[in-house]
Amino acid sequence: MRLEAHLRARRDAGAKLLVPYVTGGLGPDWLDVVRAVVDAGADAVEIGIPFSDPVMDGPTIQEASQRALDAGATPATIVAEAAKLDVDAPLAVMTYYNPVHHTGHERFAASLADAGIDGAIVPDLPLDELDGWGDAADAAGIETVLLAAPTTPDDRLARICERSRGFVYGVSLLGVTGERDSLAVNATDMGRRLKAMTDRPSLLGIGISTGPQAVEGAAAADGVIVGSALIKRLLDGDGPEGAGAFIGELRKALDE
Amino acid sequence: MGIARGAPVRLEGSGPVPTGLGRFGEFGGRFVPESLVPALEQLEEAFRVAWASTEFRDELAHLLTNYAGRPTPVTECRRLSERLGVRVLLKREDLTHTGSHKINNVLGQALLTQRMGKHRLIAETGAGQHGVATATAAALFGLDCTVFMGAVDVERQALNVWRMRLLGAEVVPVESGSATLKDAINDALRDWVGTVEDTHYCIGSVVGPHPYPWMVREFQRIVGDEAREQCRTILGGHDPDVVVACVGGGSNAIGTFAGFLDTSARLIGIEAAGLGLESGQHGASITRGVPGVLHGARSLFLQSEEGQILEAHSISAGLDYPGVGPEHAALASEGRAEYHSATDDEALGGFQVLSATEGIVPALEPAHAIGWLAREAGHEVPSGSTVLVTLSGRGDKDAAQVAERLGTELG
Numbered sequence: 178m179r180l181e182a183h184l185r186a187r188r189d190a191g192a193k194l195l196v197p198y199v200t201g202g203l204g205p206d207w208l209d210v211v212r213a214v215v216d217a218g219a220d221a222v223e224i225g226i227p228f229s230d231p232v233m234d235g236p237t238i239q240e241a242s243q244r245a246l247d248a249g250a251t252p253a254t255i256v257a258e259a260a261k262l263d264v265d266a267p268l269a270v271m272t273y274y275n276p277v278h279h280t281g282h283e284r285f286a287a288s289l290a291d292a293g294i295d296g297a298i299v300p301d302l303p304l305d306e307l308d309g310w311g312d313a314a315d316a317a318g319i320e321t322v323l324l325a326a327p328t329t330p331d332d333r334l335a336r337i338c339e340r341s342r343g344f345v346y347g348v349s350l351l352g353v354t355g356e357r358d359s360l361a362v363n364a365t366d367m368g369r370r371l372k373a374m375t376d377r378p379s380l381l382g383i384g385i386s387t388g389p390q391a392v393e394g395a396a397a398a399d400g401v402i403v404g405s406a407l408i409k410r411l412l413d414g415d416g417p418e419g420a421g422a423f424i425g426e427l428r429k430a431l432d433e
Numbered sequence: 434m435g436i437a438r439g440a441p442v443r444l445e446g447s448g449p450v451p452t453g454l455g456r457f458g459e460f461g462g463r464f465v466p467e468s469l470v471p472a473l474e475q476l477e478e479a480f481r482v483a484w485a486s487t488e489f490r491d492e493l494a495h496l497l498t499n500y501a502g503r504p505t506p507v508t509e510c511r512r513l514s515e516r517l518g519v520r521v522l523l524k525r526e527d528l529t530h531t532g533s534h535k536i537n538n539v540l541g542q543a544l545l546t547q548r549m550g551k552h553r554l555i556a557e558t559g560a561g562q563h564g565v566a567t568a569t570a571a572a573l574f575g576l577d578c579t580v581f582m583g584a585v586d587v588e589r590q591a592l593n594v595w596r597m598r599l600l601g602a603e604v605v606p607v608e609s610g611s612a613t614l615k616d617a618i619n620d621a622l623r624d625w626v627g628t629v630e631d632t633h634y635c636i637g638s639v640v641g642p643h644p645y646p647w648m649v650r651e652f653q654r655i656v657g658d659e660a661r662e663q664c665r666t667i668l669g670g671h672d673p674d675v676v677v678a679c680v681g682g683g684s685n686a687i688g689t690f691a692g693f694l695d696t697s698a699r700l701i702g703i704e705a706a707g708l709g710l711e712s713g714q715h716g717a718s719i720t721r722g723v724p725g726v727l728h729g730a731r732s733l734f735l736q737s738e739e740g741q742i743l744e745a746h747s748i749s750a751g752l753d754y755p756g757v758g759p760e761h762a763a764l765a766s767e768g769r770a771e772y773h774s775a776t777d778d779e780a781l782g783g784f785q786v787l788s789a790t791e792g793i794v795p796a797l798e799p800a801h802a803i804g805w806l807a808r809e810a811g812h813e814v815p816s817g818s819t820v821l822v823t824l825s826g827r828g829d830k831d832a833a834q835v836a837e838r839l840g841t842e843l844g
């Protein structure tokens with residue numbers, strides 16, 4: 178299943194896009210969490226591959242990554258487990274560049290393709306350093322999503338939108354992942370800039386925590402990504418059911 | 434014509450500019466979240482212009498002379514030389530204001546911060562020396578300052594934590610991961626991702642994304658440039674046979690090496706062997722690391738089979754880092770510099786022998802270089818050689834820790 182094709186089709190049919198983030202290896206039932214959020218209406222799912230030094234993440238996802246690592250999760254085990262998922266939504270991994278580099282570009286891309294994963298998000302691999310991985314990913318049919326930030330100037334934003342695959346990940350605020358009380362002022366700005374720049378699906382992420390925030394973000398862009406707010410619930414003991422209920426709420430808010 | 438103490442510092446040298454996005458051979462680069470890319474481009478441009486301008490160099494030279502107390506001398510160690518059978522010269526960075534080479538870099542970056550119109554400095558620190566230097570420059574320039582420090586290091590470097598707070602900096606203990614330097618860098622980066630518009634991240638070594646490894650090397654090359662001229666005066670126009678410096682991130686070593694790259698001197702970096710290379714508890718990232726990407730650069734890192742970064746170990750907080758600057762990785766792969774290591778115990782030996790023979794109490798970091806030399810004089814370093822060792826800092830900060838290790842009491 179192609180990430181961009183799917184998101185485009187959903188958007189063009191009038192839907193607002195919802196993409197949850199689930200830390201791979203967080204609890205023995207993490208695959209059921211992925212299934213539950215898809216059943217609850219996720220348009221795609223980001224599967225986090227934990228790294229020891231996640232500099233783009235705040236305390237919540239950092240803790241989830243550490244728990245998964247302590248439980249023995251590795252990039253290989255997570256990809257192998259994800260291969261068992263037979264869900265109706267495209268999947269993208271979200272990881273840092275070192276595990277990719279360590280595995281080797283071609284090998285990592287092939288392992289994703291073999292597992293039926295469609296995309297990759299590597300937040301510490303900016304446009305300028307993309308080539309080695311980008312070429313290998315393209316060749317293997319893996320869509321690499323690039324991030325755009327509030328600090329990105331327009332000419333660079335255009336190049337990011339052009340080179341990104343799957344969708345463009347608009348970072349809604351200056352900062353790392355984590356729940357926020359309100360949608361950042363930067364978010365709607367970012368959404369508008371992306372919509373003006375590209376026809377590729379554009380999603381806002383980082384800090385989006387509630388239904389109203391998701392609605393506000395999705396009004397400016399094509400949809401939203403929700404990470405820490407979901408992970409927080411999982412860390413607090415919610416299982417697949419709770420995760421599904423939360424994503425279902427957001428789905429409902431977006432569809433209204 | 435040697436460099437006399439009191440004569441003003443001159444900043445004349447420049448080394449090779451790394452190619453492309455900061456490549457030293459296959460190492461270096463700029464692997465950071467998109468939010469930071471424009472700030473790094475701005476910093477690179479600001480540094481490029483500043484380093485080419487005599488006005489900037491004069492301003493920095495003035496600060497280095499009148500505030501930091503440069504030039505530092507090269508001291509000939511007669512009693513230690515006699516004991517080891519090699520001629521030992523020390524480049525005395527311990528005599529700078531704040532007590533280590535870290536001040537050289539920080540004054541340069543603080544000047545740049547002012548030029549870029551930013552009003553806040555953040556820094557990470559292991560031993561606390563870079564944190565103290567940054568807090569000092571922030572006080573001098575009237576900038577806000579936050580220093581991230583692993584909780585373990587907060588504990589073992591209490592004196593420096595106290596100094597930073599006195600200087601007006603906020604010290605943030607970092608509890609995640611190994612709670613040491615690596616994690617302090619992660620938290621500084623996280624802070625920077627959110628504050629990049631008005632904050633400059635003052636990185637303390639030749640690590641991090643381009644332009645840091647290049648810029649910090651240029652700010653530290655004063656160590657090697659001075660030392661080379663001073664050695665020639667002392668050695669009758671000759672260079673030392675061997676140049677030795679300890680390697681954490683590698684800033685004092687690269688600053689030293691920069692002055693001797695085009696000589697025939699053997700360049701030797703000393704890494705922390707901790708409890709021994711076989712123990713897995715060490716900080717020897719060149720000797721035992723593999724290529725990877727962390728903190729914005731491709732370099733050598735201690736990693737697990739799965740590509741997770743491992744915790745380093747060293748008795749000295751400044752060497753307790755699982756990576757190394759990319760230029761060192763390149764120098765190692767080209768074979769221009771060699772990298773060896775000394776254990777915690779050998780460093781303690783170096784700490785004691787220099788104190789007892791020369792009346793100079795070194796920081797635990799350069800004590801590794803002294804300890805290694807004490808072991809290798811007559812072996813790896815042939816008898817009769819002349820050896821320059823960069824004494825990157827003084828040992829006050831380590832007094833309590835060493836006293837405890839030696840089973841003695843401070844007072």
Ligand SMILES: Cc1ncc(COP(=O)(O)O)c(C=O)c1O
Binds near residue numbers: 533
């Ligand atoms: C006195 C001293 N020497 C050496 C180091 C190691 O750093 P680098 O390798 O960057 O010189 C430190 C770091 O804190 C230090 O304080």
